[in-house]
Amino acid sequence: MEDGNPSFTVDEALVSMGFGKFQLYVLAYAGMAWIAEAMEMMLLSFVGPAVQSLWNLSAREESLITSVVFAGMLIGAYSWGIVADEYGRRKGFIITAVVTFVAGFLSAFAPNYSSLIILRCFVGLGLGGGPVLASWYLEFIPAPNRGTWMVVFSAFWTVGTIFEASLAWLIMPSLGWRWLLALSSVPSSLLLLFYRWTPESPRYLVLQGRKAEALSILEKIARMNGTQLPKGVLGSEMETELEENKALPTENTHLLKPGEIEEPPAVSKIVLKSDNKGPGFPLLALLSPQLIKRTLLLWVVFFGNAFAYYGVVLLTTELNNSQNNCYPTKQGLRHSSNDVNYKDVFIASFAEFPGLLISAAMVDRLGRKVSMSSMLFICCIFLLPLLTHQSPTLTTVLLFCCRICISAAFTVVYIYAPEIYPTAIRTTGVGVGSSVGRIGGVLCPLVAVGLVHGCHQTVAVLLFEIVILASGICVCLFPFETSGRDLTDNISSSKQPPSSSV
Template identity: 70%
Template sequence: MGDGKANFTVDEALVGMGFGKFQVLVLTYAGMAWISEAMEMMLLSFVGPALASSWGLSSNQQALLTTVVFAGMLVGAYSWGIVSDRHGRRKGFLITATVTASAGFLSALAPNYTWLMIFRCFVGLGLGGGPVLSSWFLEFIPAPNRGTWMVVFSAFWTVGTIFEASLAWFVMPTLGWRWLLALSSLPSSLLLLFYSVAPESPRFLCLKGRTTEALIVLEKIARLNGTKLPSGNLISDHDQTELQEKNNPPSEDSHLLSPTRDENETTKGTDPDAGGVSSVFMLLSPELVKSTLLLWLVFFGNAFSYYGLVLLTSELSTGDGKCVPNQMHSEKSHDVSYKDVFITSFAELPGLLISAATVDRLGRKLSMSSMFFLCCIFLFPLVVHQPQELTTGLLFGARICITATFTIVYIYAPEIYPTSVRTTGVGVASSVGRIGGMICPMVSVGLIQGCHQTASIILFEIVVFLSGVGAVLFPFETKGRELTDHVSSSSSKV
């Protein structure tokens, strides 16, 4: 940095090289993980009723199959985030893909209900690594069009749900649930097959002081994209901040205000090896605590609402307008209309289109909050019974809105955290969301089956509205904002 040459950061290099062939390959690889997670989650709608018929499972045992997956994801999202922040994104998703693929295939061979529960819990543990790959992909995208391409990445989830519904439609009536479980584990296996060619994030390498390796990755991006790197030396975000402070030193008065606190914040924000409990404490540091707590609220509300709406669709669209007792629910749950589930999966496409149209125009905060409040409007008429056609239309509209908010929050979450705690931050937030997914069947669908539709919908209204308020209160907008490497530099750019 002292040779007289110009300096450039990873963000500046990515903007200069643009989005090209390299990013398309990275998008395809990361998207396969999103397809895998969507398929493993979607199959729960088909396997439960099939097992109720072949193994004589009760409704509570069916629900427990879903709960253990969410429980595994809760632990995995936290654990793999810390691993990838300490040891690299590649090692993080290598472990998650291995666990998901092996446990998913072993689920198909489960001899009884207990073993199936264990294997599905491990599948959830592996699926908890989803935020690692989303953060990894994000770190290769130029800032100006980051939002749009993250929406495209989110579209892989919808592809996974549609593909799983199609697969179940053809496999379940003929080959049975074991074949569905085995075939659904293939996308995770493809991640392992192409793992050797997946590069490490140059932002992570810079954070660890491995700028030579980061430069090699950036040169590969330039070569595949047919562009050139900026001339000069590659420096990290922290190095750039130090240079700016050196060229524009703060006044003597600012040093006298709180020298100890400034030193402590710099030390805390620049420790690239912070991990485990220290990483979580960093999420609750003064610079990040507001963003973290609000993000937990939004993730909880999103997961609670999204998975709850999927379940509510089958609960409310009965067409007779009468409350169905619990025992009759268990009797009719053995029959699944694969065609209807397949068609319903397309409800997420408009949500993705809305996300793509608004995320880089209106910004993340306004896009999220407006969709949450619009969802409240769609749900409100359902506090009382409505005709079947209107009920279906209102639920369809609500699901569009929640799909849009879920898509946007997965763009916003990695952007508000610095590289040093990015996957940990998104992973912990995702874990909080899994709690919402675990709770929603018990407190929402349980109320519907207990003939308390009004109470159930009001509960949804409260959760969705509070999530919208949380989105409004986020401390800053990230549209077009450069990613940061450390907590101290993150707070300086707010």
């Protein structure tokens, strides 16, 4: 508050109003988007083996079907993040929903391999908008409940993977992969149907100076939740920050180079003024001295989590695929490459539920960093036996446990990533990090499919071990904990962790 002129920020308003009916609506919409993305990603485990048999594809051509989706997501995650930070969260995710639905539905009618590759790349481009929805949802959640409700949000991904595995089990043997592609695009169409009722992020509106619109949305939240806004006028964090910097000019001195005591306010104003943004501004801001450490570490963690998560998903089909002829004693070598064991994939999909429960139990109690690092290190332990060929049952059990750990870690990454960036570049920061993760997704099929098909299981699993271990170490090196901490609007305030950090 300012003397003589009481004010409140968006964070204070959200905490005052609490989590209620409005947030449940936002959760349902963002959750549908998460289901849509999960289904489009999960079907990659089924479409590749199916079209390999139909069109006589090589292992490299099969893996390319998955890789182009991640390549599209790499471009989309960065592009949509910039769009959302510049023009608003709503405009960012409506474009992605249109692209995903149209390209996903048309994929079902692809006449040949080349057209399927192109359409799946566009699907990936649309799916790259996932971080925009995650950031949009995050900006409506009160700080004390953020970790728990972000885990609930992540549960929609699990619902999507299980639903897709169930759909494939029912449809693939009788109707084939084209029907699977068509039906998997339906959730994206629902986003278009309910788009008109979605609100813009009040935090984004305040940042753009549109306080009247932000206040209107906050009043709507209060009405739906049956609560009231705090007394006073709506203010921005930047205004409070500048006042505090004037009163306490040496508070952040230890964060600066010698002779640059007055720099933090200037940096904040640069970050928050959209008219100062050039074409390369968002990326340059992420690599600024204040943010570069967390940005580079986050890139490694995103890469490792994506590489490991999609690797475990693909290994579930590849290691137990009857087409794998590396072990002559294995039954079913005579079958074609589309003989995916849908039962194993379906069972493995349920591993994400205990992963969610573990992350929900840990994320606010132990903190984001401990939750992520412990799950990654335990995942390495479960992968060790797979350095050598194991029985189908043991392989499924081990991959089930690996998926529990990696899904828990991935859930927390998507909670932690938006929390470490200021509002002005939040979706860009998460989007770029997610893009780097997509690089892991692009390379992953070459390992999970290419190396396993080439009878190099030990090399493939060892590579997964190294990547996951490196990710866990990087998590330990993150500069601060974010559990229970308010979101920030500018760089200088996001630099200094609260004294209560774990």
